[in-house]
Each structure stands twice: as C-alpha cells, then as structure tokens.
Amino acid sequence: MASEFDLIARHFTRTAPGDILGVGDDCALFPVPPGMQVAVSKDLLIAGRHFYPDADPVSVGHKSLAVNLSDLAAMGAQPLGCLLGLALPSMDEAWLAAYARGFHALAQASGCPLIGGDTTRSLHDLTLSVTVFGAVPAHAALRRDAACPGDDIWISGELGAADIAYRLLDGQLPADAARLARTRRALEWPQPRLALGQGLRGLAHAAIDISDGLAQDLGHILAASGVGAELRYADLPRAAGLEGLDEATLQRALLGGGDVYELCFTAPAQRRDAVMQAAHASQTPVTRIGRIVAADGLCVLDAQGQALPHIPGGFDHFGGVA
C-alpha cells in the first residue's frame, strides 16, 4: 500500500518556488509579503455529491481548486499556495493522473503552487479537501459586511449556464444535446475571477462569489451589511444557451442557480468609471444589475418596475436546497 500512495504522491508533487518549503517536511512554509494578511479558505468535495463520479477527471481537478480560488478572488486576495487532501477508496491511476493534470494546470496559471497535503485510503467515499492561502493588504480585503445604501450592485461574467447544464445532466430538463454543449463548460470549468478581485481592492465595498445562487449569496451581503437591495431582472447578464427556456426555468437559473463562481460586488455609484477600468484591466466583463438600499430585503424589479412576486431561492446543486 505504501508504494501505491508513493505513486500518488509523485503525481501531485511539483518543485515549489524558491521561497517556499513544499512537500517533504512536517509543514510547508511560505513567506507573506510585508503589510499583507493571510486569507484562507477550505472546501470539501465528495464524488457523487459535489461532482458526478463519471465527470472528466481533468475538469474535477480544475474545479476542486477553482471553487477555492474563487473565495480568494471574492476577498481581493492574491494566491500564495494550496494544500490538497485526498481520501480514496481505491487506486485508479489514470483517474488520478488526469485529476492532477487539471489541478496543476490551474495552480500554475493562478500562481497557487500545491505545497503539501495528505493522502489516505478511505472506506467508501472519494473525498477531495482543498485549502488555499492568499495575501491581501490589511484593511483592503473585500468583505461581506461593507455594502452601503446607494452602492451599485455589479456581477462579473454571465449567469444561468451552470444551472441549466446541471439540470440537463440530472434529467430535470428534457435532453437537449445542443443546449448542453453550450452550457456545460460553465458547470465544469468555472474561472475564478482573481484578477478582477484584486483590481477591486480599495474600490468595491463588499463582495462575494456566487456558489449557491445570486439571490442567496447577495442575501449574505445584505444580512452582514444590514442593508437591502433592488435588482433589475432585465439587466441580469444571460449566458449563451438559455434561449427558448420557459420563464420559470430561466428565472430560477438566473436568480437561484448555483455553481456560478462569478463575483457579485457593490461599489459607490461615483466610482463606475473606476470599476469599468478595473474590469477592462482584468479582461473580465462586468454588468451593473441593481443598487443597495437602506430598507431590509431583496426586491427584484421586472422591466416594468414591478417587483417579482417570487424570488427563486438558492440551490446547492449537489447537496439539495441550500
């Protein structure tokens, strides 16, 4: 068994950058730039709950790191490194090699080297546990509790595709190969918005990444900040591949769909030009979708300025209603 796990270790061990002590000691060691705080986040992913056991392992490797990097992006942090815990019921070296390839490709592209972790045999479940570390200047982190009445509400990228792809794969929507082909990349290859997050330091008031759905995750900002919000439904950026869906399905995908990993953030209305510059500099599309108000609660206005009677709740795709 030792040799099997040594084999795994080799798939995951890369030479750490010169100033980092990586795999092979009791701890990994890394420096933190002066004046910076450390931002940390951790997610567990279990085959059959958080991803399909037969999903492309390269995409699983990518996504298991991406969802953690997205948390760093939402704080405005730059990645420093990551740890990977693998609990495996059995050896499937081809799966592991492909998983490692997806993981390392994103780690390298994001400047987030894998510097340590743990591998063990499990009894039943295949569990992935990723921890990421980043650096953010003290007092410049993008928190959830800093939204102010009058702030614009912005979102990066587009909404809805991951939700539709999930429902097609899960059989909740009738099979539609063409639609699936246009939407599944959003589900399987989310792109953490690291450059945008760092560009919003000192500019955005509050930020969060959308994992459980826009309405629910924006709700976390509202609750933490003690404010409310008005969203303009017609302004929500729709992904390609959503054409021809019934209105209820579309609303649920845009407002309630999870697995999005775009940044929702608030910024003062007088900083619109600066936000657009940060978006341009980070090559990330952003859309203004509403505003923060003093009164509690979330209101979604239709094109006629009428409040939607029902706002779809958040949905954790693989875990049930969030």
Next chain:
Amino acid sequence: MASEFDLIARHFTRTAPGDILGVGDDCALFPVPPGMQVAVSKDLLIAGRHFYPDADPVSVGHKSLAVNLSDLAAMGAQPLGCLLGLALPSMDEAWLAAYARGFHALAQASGCPLIGGDTTRSLHDLTLSVTVFGAVPAHAALRRDAACPGDDIWISGELGAADIAYRLLDGQLPADAARLARTRRALEWPQPRLALGQGLRGLAHAAIDISDGLAQDLGHILAASGVGAELRYADLPRAAGLEGLDEATLQRALLGGGDVYELCFTAPAQRRDAVMQAAHASQTPVTRIGRIVAADGLCVLDAQGQALPHIPGGFDHFGGVA
C-alpha cells in the same frame, strides 16, 4: 438539511480573537507577525481507519487537532489558527457536540482558534479534515534536512504506550484491562509539544514528530540530511504500562510504534545544557537516545554495544504498514 448544518455550525463557531476575521465571509483572514513565515499542515482522519467509530468523541476532537499541532511543534512554529472540514454521513448531535468540546478545548489551550472550514453531508464515510497555520521566524524553522554528524539525538516524553494500547484494543495482544488503563491515554490524548518546539528554535538542528514510529520517522531526518544514526536501545524512555511484555513486542512498541506525537530532534553535543534548559522551561521531559553519524543507515545498539539484528519498521496503526 440546511437547518441541520446550521446547527452543526453553531457547535463549531466561536468568536475569533480581535485581529482575526473568522467564520462568515468567503475567507478567514489573519495577520502574521513581522519577520515570520507561515507554516501549514493538513491531515485527513476517517472513522474506522484513523480512529475507532466508537471512540470517545471528546478524545477524537482533541486528537484530530493534536496530530496537526504536532506538525507545527516539529517545525518550531507557534499556532495562529485552524480550519475544520467535516464530511458526515448523518447527524448525531450528541457526537458532534462532544467532538466540538474536545476540539475547542485544545484549540483554546494552544492558542489556535478555529477560524473557518466547511461542513457537508457525505455518502458513507465520516471524514475529518483539519488544517493548521502557524508562524515561525524566517530561517529558524526546525527542518528535517539539517541534522549533522556528531549531533545528539533526543526524544521528548516516553515511547511505546500508544502502540500497546492500540494492539490491546485491536485484539493483537491478549486482553489486559490494567495495562490498557495505563496506556490508552497516550493513544487517545496525545499532547503536541508546542512549547518545546518553539524553545528549540536556533538550538536544534533537525526535528520531526513521531507519527509512524521512531525508526521510520528518524529515518526521514537521516534521508533528508544525508546522514546516519546510532540509537542506544537501553536509553529509549519507556512509558509506564510496558512492564512484563515479551522483548519482541517491546522492541516493536518502542522503535516501530506509531501515534506517538513526541518530538525527535538533533542538536550539537555542546548544546546539551541549553537543550535541558529548553526542556525545563517548557516543562517537557527529554532524553538523549543516540547520535548522528556520517555513515548512512540506522543502527540500534543494545546494552552490550551490539547492533540489533532487526529494527522493527514503522507501522501506521490504522492504515496498515506505513
């Protein structure tokens, strides 16, 4: 399901110290003292592999953090905080409350606040994933690759009890309630040697914590440092409760027994007084058990100065031969 998991979150959420942003944002944030590097370690523990499913959950909470803190101790790092990932097949609130009690008691005693994590429902396994962060002055970390010929080899505490308790509980040794009563505390309540590790900064050359057995873990120091070692078998500090065991069982417990979480370290012979002072200051017993030599390999000498013909290999109690 959301409310069940909210309930769990309440068992684990404590107010973070003033300079830390804890649970409730995309990331936790903590400051790092100037001139310090960050040390990180992560372990996965699975019920039925790394601990008995019917073990006292308070001790499981303690041990799941202790084994990670032991890695910080072995680097000479002071704890800054930790993350906990819980993957649970079902809810057992009494178990969770007891687990949280054991975890938090050690976290508080060690100055290692729980600042974030993730909780999810698993399909089958109960998996605990703990990540710890510490701080160590740049260039003062106790690494594995710094042992020098002529160094003394030291060990903290005592050896053998955890191995015997495990073998009694596992039925590999005949039932012996009196012996189990004297040894099982070492197995279930290991004490990370944090104060000693920090006291050895600038004094010890190399260090490791004993998780897989003295012979195997010292072997990691030897391999990383490109040196060999002579151990004096008669000088190995024996825990209470080992009296009357046959010699093969005793040797296996002392040299091969895992789950020890004592520090094995090397230091120059001319610094013996300073090592004893560091041990006294940290209220940690230490014993000199051998020396580092230039020639490769590990040699264990008996009381007559003869090399033992066979050195018991490392053994990962719950995972098989390490």
